[in-house]
Amino acid sequence: MAADIQTIATRLKQIRKTLEYSIEDVCKTIDLPIERLTQIELAQTRPTGDEVLILASLYECDFRSLIDDSVPPPGELTDILFRRYGNTFSAVDRRSIQEFLHICQIESSLEGLLGIKKTPFPAPRVGNFYKGDGQATAKKLRSHLSHKENEVPHDIYADFRSIGVHILRQRLVNSDISGLYIQDPLAGHCVLINYNEDIYRQRFSVCHEVAHSIFDSSERVMLTYETHSSKYNKAELIEIRANSFASNYLMPVHLLQRIGTLDESNIAPWAQKFRVSVSALLKALKDAKLINQGTASKLRTIRVPTSAKIDPEAPENLTDSQRARRLSLLERGLSDYFVNLCFEAHYKELISTGRLIEALRISQSDLPEIAVLFGRTVNHGF
Known part of the structure; x- marks a missing residue:
């Protein structure tokens, strides 16, 4: 359902403030007169279709979330996250996290288009035995994913994606942030891991955040720092449970x-x-x-x-230059899984070449190189 002009104005203004853009920043970036954006945000005029698309691209959100009442407003959960954790996030990190959430939403949409099935892990029954609950649930999930008794799970990213968790690794400015979890109304379980961390630390962190998706989704947003306090309040016990799950899964x-x-x-x-x-x-x-x-x-x-x-997402059979390129994509949040989803949807003519370029956040001139890197071809006629 189309939103009225006041709702559009409110949503545009809120997402701009959430991402800490000034009106001057936005107008300079997208070459829009300041007076024009001011009028739009004051609900004095309705934005054109092109203006909505351009602003949605800058704000890393689905354009429908700006103009459709039936779609949740953009930045709703990121705004909660930023308010809950105070000054943790710089403007750069706020925009990176909003981008992460948008990629998760695109990933979920592509999975739907491609008919990819998940094997959801049923929520466990838990009590007040936090370490024990983490250990028992890790054991159940290993069994759920058919891991053998003596098997060490190596590609945990594939493990957790198979149960419906979206996982991105992205470099954040704040190196104190280990990872975060968001229960998004469109994409579902979304986990971001700080690519600043050591590769093996990232493995532990993703297990930790997946534990939050299993045990604590009712919280909607959760942030994990590299170190925790020593106070055994409820919040800390939740972190202890997540650590227990991660340790026992790995x-x-x-x-x-x-x-x-x-x-x-x-x-x-x-x-x-x-x-x-x-x-x-x-x-x-x-x-x-x-x-x-x-x-x-x-x-x-x-x-x-x-x-x-x-790193399971940077195969050893790549050349040094290919590996460096693959890693540069990973730290921007573009996992192998996501990139291959994009190419597969394009190959099956479910998305256009323009949409493929937009989803991958690359220029048209970069597309042939990325296609070769992932052993793909591009249907330029679509």
């Missing part, structure tokens, strides 16, 4: 029990097998009472070399 106790004696020569290889940091492995072993504090302190300075760490 490093089940029954697999940790097979490690045996640890020393300086084998701790890094064991961490590499689990694809976690040495510190995460030591904490999991200590929590499982398989090592003591002395052993943990002795080994905690050892590291898995950065060059040896494996």
Whole structure:
């Protein structure tokens, strides 16, 4: 249903303020007279169709959310997130997070067009045993996804996407942010991981945020910092549960029990097998009472070399230049999964070439290179 002129004006003004754009910033960026945008935001005139499309592109939202009463207003949940966590977010990070949410919405739409089915994970019954609930639910999810008893889950991004979680990794200015979760009314479960983090730390963070999607979706928005407070209030207990889930999904106790004696020569290889940091492995072993504090302190300075760490979305068969290009897309929030969805929808003539370029956030001149990088062709006639 088309929105009235006042609703359009209110939505445009609210999303601009949420993303910390001044009227001058917007008008300079899109080459629109200040007087014109001012009149639009004061509901003195209705924007043209082209103006709506241009503003929607700048504000990283579906144009329908600006003009259709039946579609939730843009930035509704990001505004809640930004207000809840105060001054955590710079203007750049606000816009990155809004972009992340828009990509999740596009991804959800493409999955629908392509008929991609998910295997939703039923919400667990939980009580006040936070660590135990995290551990038990991790075990149930591993079983739900048919992981073998002795299997270490390597491509956890594919795991969690298969149960309906949208996952993007994007570089944020605030390095204290580890990740965030948003329950979006259009896309559903949306998880953003800060690409500033170490690759193996990102694996733990995505498990942590997925735990929030499983246990805490009623909160609608949640933010995780790299470090937590030591207060055992309810919020902290929720974080402890999420950490327990993440640790037990990546490093089940029954697999940790097979490690045996640890020393300086084998701790890094064991961490590499689990694809976690040495510190995460030591904490999991200590929590499982398989090592003591002395052993943990002795080994905690050892590291898995950065060059040896494996990212499932940057295959080892790529050339150095291809790998660098792939990683540059990842840190902008464009996962392999999302890029391939876009190309597949275009190949099946479900979206146009123009829409493909728009979804990938690239220029037309970049399209051939990206297509080759992902082993795709472009139907320029569509």
